[in-house]
Amino acid sequence: MITKSTIHAAAAVALVLATPALAQDLKLPRQKVELVAPPFVHPHEQATKQGPKIMEFRLTVEEKRIVIDDMGTKLQAMTFNGSIPGPLMVVHEGDYVEVTLVNPETNSMPHNIDFHSATGASGGGDLTLVNPGEQVVLRWKATRTGVFVYHCIPGGIGPMVPWHIASGMSGTVMVLPRDGLKDAASKPLHYDRVYYLGEQDFYVPRDAKGNFKTYDTHIDAFEDTLDAMRKLIPTHVVFNGRVGALTGKDAMPAKVGETVLIVHSQVDRDSRPHLVGGHGDYVWETGKFSNPPMTSLETWFIRGGSAGAALYTFLQPGIYGYVNHNMIEAFELGATAHFRVEGTWNHDLMTQVKAPEPVQASVSLR
Amino acid sequence: MRGLWPLGLPTGHLRSAGVRLTRCITLVAATILAPVAIVALAPGYGAEPAASRVPVPDLVELRPGAFGYRAAGEFTRAGKPVTAPVVKVAIKRTLAVTRHQVTAGDYQRCVEAKACPVVDLDAAVSDLPMVKVSWRDAHAYASWLSRETGERFRLPTDEEWAYAAAGRFHDDALPETLDVGDPGQRALAIYDRDAIRQEKFDPLPRPIGSFGANENGLLDVAGNVWEWTDTCYTRTALDPRGEVATTAANCGIRVVEGRHRSYIADFIRDARAGGCSTGTPPSNLGFRLVRDDDSWRAQRLLLGWMRRLL
Numbered sequence: 286m287i288t289k290s291t292i293h294a295a296a297a298v299a300l301v302l303a304t305p306a307l308a309q310d311l312k313l314p315r316q317k318v319e320l321v322a323p324p325f326v327h328p329h330e331q332a333t334k335q336g337p338k339i340m341e342f343r344l345t346v347e348e349k350r351i352v353i354d355d356m357g358t359k360l361q362a363m364t365f366n367g368s369i370p371g372p373l374m375v376v377h378e379g380d381y382v383e384v385t386l387v388n389p390e391t392n393s394m395p396h397n398i399d400f401h402s403a404t405g406a407s408g409g410g411d412l413t414l415v416n417p418g419e420q421v422v423l424r425w426k427a428t429r430t431g432v433f434v435y436h437c438i439p440g441g442i443g444p445m446v447p448w449h450i451a452s453g454m455s456g457t458v459m460v461l462p463r464d465g466l467k468d469a470a471s472k473p474l475h476y477d478r479v480y481y482l483g484e485q486d487f488y489v490p491r492d493a494k495g496n497f498k499t500y501d502t503h504i505d506a507f508e509d510t511l512d513a514m515r516k517l518i519p520t521h522v523v524f525n526g527r528v529g530a531l532t533g534k535d536a537m538p539a540k541v542g543e544t545v546l547i548v549h550s551q552v553d554r555d556s557r558p559h560l561v562g563g564h565g566d567y568v569w570e571t572g573k574f575s576n577p578p579m580t581s582l583e584t585w586f587i588r589g590g591s592a593g594a595a596l597y598t599f600l601q602p603g604i605y606g607y608v609n610h611n612m613i614e615a616f617e618l619g620a621t622a623h624f625r626v627e628g629t630w631n632h633d634l635m636t637q638v639k640a641p642e643p644v645q646a647s648v649s650l651r
Numbered sequence: 652m653r654g655l656w657p658l659g660l661p662t663g664h665l666r667s668a669g670v671r672l673t674r675c676i677t678l679v680a681a682t683i684l685a686p687v688a689i690v691a692l693a694p695g696y697g698a699e700p701a702a703s704r705v706p707v708p709d710l711v712e713l714r715p716g717a718f719g720y721r722a723a724g725e726f727t728r729a730g731k732p733v734t735a736p737v738v739k740v741a742i743k744r745t746l747a748v749t750r751h752q753v754t755a756g757d758y759q760r761c762v763e764a765k766a767c768p769v770v771d772l773d774a775a776v777s778d779l780p781m782v783k784v785s786w787r788d789a790h791a792y793a794s795w796l797s798r799e800t801g802e803r804f805r806l807p808t809d810e811e812w813a814y815a816a817a818g819r820f821h822d823d824a825l826p827e828t829l830d831v832g833d834p835g836q837r838a839l840a841i842y843d844r845d846a847i848r849q850e851k852f853d854p855l856p857r858p859i860g861s862f863g864a865n866e867n868g869l870l871d872v873a874g875n876v877w878e879w880t881d882t883c884y885t886r887t888a889l890d891p892r893g894e895v896a897t898t899a900a901n902c903g904i905r906v907v908e909g910r911h912r913s914y915i916a917d918f919i920r921d922a923r924a925g926g927c928s929t930g931t932p933p934s935n936l937g938f939r940l941v942r943d944d945d946s947w948r949a950q951r952l953l954l955g956w957m958r959r960l961l
Contacts, residue, residue, distance in 0.1 A: 355854065355923070356854065356923075357853070357854075357855075532846075533842075533845070533846035533931075534846045534847075536842070536846070601835055602833075602835025602836065602838070602839060603834065603835040603838035603839060604838050604839070604842045623842075625839065625842060626835075627839065628835065629833070629835070630832075630833040630834055630835040630836070635834075637834065639730055640727040640730045640731060640732065640888070641725075641727075641886055641899075642727075642888055642897060642899075643897050643899050
C-alpha cells in the first residue's frame with residue numbers, strides 16, 4: 286500500500302526535477318490548441334506552409350468512477366482530460382509541444398506523462414510528476430513523424446505504472462510531416478476525416494461468485510486490481526473507454542467517397558485491427574510516417590506500446606465493424622467500433638444475385 | 652445479420668416446409684411442433700392427473716379474437732428483402748396465459764425435481780422472474796409443470812404472444828418504402844432503428860409486477876425480461892404478386908418477444924450482444940406459459956383409452 290509520506294517524498298523530488306524545464310524560452314509563434322474528446326480530433330492542417338511553432342496543450346488528470354459496459358460494471362478510472370483514451374494531439378515535425386499537466390487537488394494520487402514521441406527523461410515522465418493540487422509545464426521538440434503513444438508512468442512510488450495505464454491513462458500524439466502524408470512514391474495523401482481509437486484492456490476484480498466488484502475509491506481497488514492484472518486476462522478490451530462506446534448513435538460517421546484516417550493505439554497488448562467489409566488502403570502499421578505505408582491490407586498489427594494509422598476510402602454505404610480481429614476479444618470482451626457510412630450502393634463491387642431460398646425447390650401445396 | 656444472435660449458428664435444424672402460407676396464419680404449425688406426444692407418453696401420465704404438488708400458475712383467460720399481426724421472420728419478394736406483411740390472425744379458442752413470467756423460485760422447484768437443467772440460480776429469489784434460460788430450459792420447465800399439474804402447459808406461439816401482449820406488442824418493422832435494391836440503405840435503416848433501442852435502462856431483473864399490467868391484466872409484458880415463444884425462425888419468399896412461394900423454417904432458432912422482436916438460437920441463455928453484430932439484444936431471457944386446454948384434454952383422454960386397450 287502507498288502511504289501519504291511516500292507520495293509526498295516522491296512528489297517533492299519530482300518538483301525539483303521539473304523546475305529547469307521552465308527556464309529557457311523560444312522566440313517562436315505560439316498556438317494554443319483546444320483538445321477534443323476522442324474519437325474526434327481537434328482541427329489542424331494536414332500539410333502546412335507555416336514555420337515551426339510552439340503548440341500549447343493542457344491535459345488535466347481526472348480520477349473518476351466510470352461505467353465500462355452495458356451491465357453497469359464500474360471501474361475506478363484515471364484519465365487525461367476525462368476521456369479514455371486521452372485526446373489526440375496533432376502537431377508538425379519541427380514544432381515544439383508544450384504541455385501543461387494539471388493534477389487537481391480533488392485527485393488522490395500523483396501522476397505524470399511519458400511521450401513516446403519525445404526524447405529523454407522517460408519521455409518527460411521524470412520531469413512531470415505532479416501531486417494533487419499541482420501542475421507542471423513540459424516542452425519537447427517533435428523530431429520524428431508518426432503517431433506515438435503517451436501514458437502515465439509514475440514510477441518509484443510503488444507498482445503504479447501498469448495500474449495507471451490499465452485504468453485509462455494513455456493517449457496519442459500525431460506528428461505530421463510538414464508537407465503532409467505521402468505514399469511510397471511520395472504522392473501526397475489526404476484525409477477527409479480522422480478518428481482516434483484507443484484500445485484499452487481493463488481488469489475488473491470479481492467476487493467469489495464471479496461478479497464484478499465495485500470499490501468506493503481508487504486506493505480500495507488497488508490490490509484486487511493488481512491481482513487481476515497479474516493474471517494477464519482482461520475482463521474487458523474496449524475502444525474508447527467502454528463496451529460499445531463507438532457503436533449505435535455513437536458510430537463514427539463517414540460518406541462513400543470520403544477518405545478516413547484511423548489512428549489506433551494500444552499501450553499494453555497487441556491488437557490486430559480489421560475493417561469488416563473494407564480494407565487498409567494505406568497503413569503505417571508501426572505508425573511512423575518516415576516509413577512507406579503498406580497498401581491494400583486486410584488486417585494489420587498494432588504492437589502493444591505503439592500507435593498505428595490506416596487510411597481508407599469508403600466505397601460502399603452501410604455499417605462497417607472496426608474490430609480487433611481476435612474475434613473473441615471483439616465479441617466477448619468488447620473490442621468493436623462501428624463506422625456508419627452513407628451513400629449509394631455499388632452493385633458492380635457487390636450484389637446479392639439471389640436471395641436465400643431453399644436448396645431444393647419446394648412443392649407448393651395449392 | 653439483423654436480430655440474429657449470435658451469428659454463425661449451426662443450421663442443422665433448417666428444413667424446408669414448402670407449405671403455402673395463407674393470408675391467415677393459423678396455429679396449426681405450432682401445435683405440430685410442440686412435442687406433446689413425448690410428454691404424454693412418459694410413464695405414469697395418462698388418464699389421471701399426477702398428484703399435484705405444484706400449484707397451477709395464476710392464469711389470465713383471453714377470449715378468442717382476431718387481430719392484425721406483423722408476421723415473424725424474414726420475407727423476400729421477387730428475390731429482394733422486404734418488410735414482413737401484416738396478416739390477419741384468428742385466436743380461435745380461449746387463450747389461458749400465465750399472469751406473470753415464470754419466477755426463479757418456480758424454476759428452482761423444477762431443478763430440484765431434476766427435471767430442469769441447472770442454470771445460474773444466483774438470483775433464485777421467488778418473486779424475481781427467472782432469467783438466463785434457453786428455449787430448451789423453458790421447454791423442459793413446461794414439460795415438468797405439465798406432468799406435475801396434470802394440465803398441458805407450453806410456450807406461446809408468437810401469434811399468441813402478440814395477441815396477449817396487445818398494446819405492449821412492439822411493431823418496429825422497417826418502412827415499406829425502403830429501397831429494396833440497395834443493401835447499404837437497408838443496413839443503415841436497420842442500424843438506426845436498433846440504435847434508438849439503446850436507450851438506457853437497468854437490465855437487472857425486477858420483482859414480478861414492477862413493470863405493471865397491460866390491458867389484459869398480464870404483468871411485466873415488454874419489461875426488461877424478454878420471453879421465449881415456440882415459433883420457429885422462418886424465411887418466406889413471396890412471388891412478385893405477394894403470394895407465398897416458399898417458406899423455410901429453422902427451428903434451432905426461436906422468436907423471442909419483449910421490447911422488440913428477436914430471433915435467438917434455442918440453446919442461448921444470455922443474448923447479450925457481442926462485438927460487431929449490429930443491433931441491441933434482449934437484456935434478459937425468460938418466459939411465460941400458456942395452457943393448452945382443449946387439445947391436451949382430448950389427448951389425455953385418448954391416451955387413457957389407449958392404455959386401457961394395451
